[in-house]
Amino acid sequence: MKNCLVVDDSSVIRKVARRILEDLSFEISEAEDGLKALDICRKEMPEAILLDWNMPVMDGLEFLAQLRREPGGEKPKVVFCTTENDVSHIAKAMRAGADEYIMKPFDREIVEAKFAEVGLI
Amino acid sequence: MTPNEYDYLRGYLKQQSGLVLTAEKQYLIESRLLPVARKAGLASISALVAKMKEPGQSVLCDAVVEAMTTNESFFFRDKTPFEHFVDTMLPSMLQARSRERRLRIWCAAASTGQEPYSLAMCLKEQEAKLAGWRIEIVGTDLSNEVLEKAKAGVYSQFEVQRGLPINHLLKYFTQNGDTWQISSTLRSMVQYRKLNLLEAFSSLGQFDIVFCRNVLIYFDNPTKIDILGRISKQMPADGFLVLGAAETVVGLTDAFKPMTEKRGLYQLNGAAAGGGTVRGLATGTTGAPTSAFASAAPRFSVVPR
Numbered sequence: 001m002k003n004c005l006v007v008d009d010s011s012v013i014r015k016v017a018r019r020i021l022e023d024l025s026f027e028i029s030e031a032e033d034g035l036k037a038l039d040i041c042r043k044e045m046p047e048a049i050l051l052d053w054n055m056p057v058m059d060g061l062e063f064l065a066q067l068r069r070e071p072g073g074e075k076p077k078v079v080f081c082t083t084e085n086d087v088s089h090i091a092k093a094m095r096a097g098a099d100e101y102i103m104k105p106f107d108r109e110i111v112e113a114k115f116a117e118v119g120l121i
Numbered sequence: 122m123t124p125n126e127y128d129y130l131r132g133y134l135k136q137q138s139g140l141v142l143t144a145e146k147q148y149l150i151e152s153r154l155l156p157v158a159r160k161a162g163l164a165s166i167s168a169l170v171a172k173m174k175e176p177g178q179s180v181l182c183d184a185v186v187e188a189m190t191t192n193e194s195f196f197f198r199d200k201t202p203f204e205h206f207v208d209t210m211l212p213s214m215l216q217a218r219s220r221e222r223r224l225r226i227w228c229a230a231a232s233t234g235q236e237p238y239s240l241a242m243c244l245k246e247q248e249a250k251l252a253g254w255r256i257e258i259v260g261t262d263l264s265n266e267v268l269e270k271a272k273a274g275v276y277s278q279f280e281v282q283r284g285l286p287i288n289h290l291l292k293y294f295t296q297n298g299d300t301w302q303i304s305s306t307l308r309s310m311v312q313y314r315k316l317n318l319l320e321a322f323s324s325l326g327q328f329d330i331v332f333c334r335n336v337l338i339y340f341d342n343p344t345k346i347d348i349l350g351r352i353s354k355q356m357p358a359d360g361f362l363v364l365g366a367a368e369t370v371v372g373l374t375d376a377f378k379p380m381t382e383k384r385g386l387y388q389l390n391g392a393a394a395g396g397g398t399v400r401g402l403a404t405g406t407t408g409a410p411t412s413a414f415a416s417a418a419p420r421f422s423v424v425p426r
Contacts, residue, residue: 085278086296087291087296090287090290090291091291094287094288094291100286100287101287102282103278103282106282107279109283110279110282110283113195113282113283113284114282114287116200117284117286117287
């Protein structure tokens with residue numbers, strides 16, 4: 001079973017994402033900010049990360065930049081999932097090493113399509 | 122909705138569009154036609170049916186047919202057909218048409234444009250190999266409303282997130298608030314025409330590649346056989362046909378045969394085996410050889426079960 005780390009400061013979003021991803025046969029871990037997510041990754045790299053942008057303590061973009069510098073940090077497929085839905089944000093995230101990008105609001109089909117896009121499904 | 126009204130709608134849709142609705146499709150009628158009824162100021166499907174029976178209601182009747190025949194569509198829907206397009210069909214055609222440098226592609230159920238634009242994006246990605254080629258994509262659909270949307274090429278945030286890689290979104294679309302419009306370059310690669318597949322389409326000319334996905338499923342077998350037969354006559358001997366994931370020619374017609382290991386991809390029967398002379402024509406004749414193939418294309422026949 002593949003592991004997916006869901007990083008979002010909203011517990012509601014984490015819950016929704018968890019439900020969708022569990023249906024897609026992922027094992028889920030959760031973090032409410034980038035720093036906590038980084039701790040989890042240092043213990044064990046997940047296969048996939050669903051990543052919010054705006055979070056307290058450490059935001060998604062900074063987390064991503066740090067993650068990609070960690071040993072083994074190039075491995076997880078990182079799918080941004082954020083209300084930041086303009087071209088400049090998307091381009092910035094992709095340059096920072098994101099694999100795909102979901103603009104909120106999202107639904108089951110979008111998550112499935114994007115995870116399939118990066119070869120996780 | 123009474124059984125009588127349901128039967129009336131089924132009969133009407135069959136006659137107008139060939140759409141076959143089985144008894145359990147009542148929910149589909151309700152979900153698709155209630156919005157049409159409301160738009161016309163009618164409170165129920167019953168009221169809609171009553172109105173349709175009045176004289177001079179052709180606009181309303183058209184709206185009913187359109188609502189029932191419109192599919193939800195995704196960019197790169199099912200993925201595999203587009204991989205076949207890039208890995209199998211294009212290389213084969215680039216070789217076979219190296220003299221004419223001309224290729225015609227038909228999306229027979231273009232809907233809101235996602236399929237033709239996905240093909241246009243595939244072609245754009247292959248641009249380096251296609252210098253000097255003239256490639257036409259023709260998208261047809263029964264519904265004016267969806268064709269207008271296809272031409273505009275404007276999609277919601279939801280629509281651009283199903284099947285479209287984010288890099289393609291950045292590369293080929295312009296954002297306008299909550300909507301995304303496909304670039305004018307890609308829009309100019311596709312021509313749209315209104316067409317009912319039940320009616321003659323020989324005037325569209327010959328097509329090297331035909332995408333006819335997820336539309337035959339709505340028709341009964343004799344209609345499928347007729348449409349497949351007429352499509353085969355619009356194709357040169359080495360052309361490719363792509364059907365939807367849930368569709369097949371097997372048991373319907375021997376005009377086409379499935380390609381091994383290429384799911385959903387078909388070629389005219391005789392294209393490989395025993396089709397040497399026809400194939401020779403296809404590569405050896407320059408100018409406008411297309412009409413010559415109308416008679417060379419094999420006719421369909423019904424394979425009894």
